[in-house]
Amino acid sequence: EAAVTQSPRSKVAVTGGKVTLSCHQTNNHDYMYWYRQDTGHGLRLIHYSYVADSTEKGDIPDGYKASRPSQENFSLILELASLSQTAVYFCASRTGGPYEQYFGPGTRLTVL
């Protein structure tokens, strides 16, 4: 089975601080994604990547940066965390073609 792991699993950050969320996949998938989940908004795409050393903006990229240093790793960076970024963040990976995405377990981020 495809495997996507995330770290940390939960984090409390202070407003204005820097937060880095990490994602690692062992699926040999080319495509990786970062979503945030909020009640009433479903899963919203923040950034995605289809190759190492390249990232693309998703639907809600403001306030977030992404980094894909290798095929296996994809990070989400909040340079100046804000209260509105309190959410659950999911990483996912996918192979090419009409196939499903595999999600990591999620990171619960609380910004105080």
Next chain:
Amino acid sequence: GDSVTQTEGLVTVTEGLPVMLNCTYQTAYSDVAFFWYVQYLNEAPKLLLRSSTDNKRTEHQGFHATLHKSSSSFHLQKSSVQLSDSALYYCALSEGGNYAQGLTFGLGTRVSVFP
């Protein structure tokens, strides 16, 4: 762009009764795949069903869905729900030829099953 609409935010159903979750979509592409994901409390979304064939019924874990391109729908059904089916359900589509952007998700439907 593509869009997926799930009209019910919350569905409450009694154990043993049937349930249907609505999913309609808009896409300009004919080469599209469709998915239902289920997310249990404090877990990640995971795949429940997948289909890309028009008018073909797909089944898994007692749930079934049929893609109807004529009505742009991919409704999820179960004939007899269990307490363990309480979860958040997402409908999603994948646009052919643009796999890099991933899936387009609906807002989700929460199902609460009562004894």
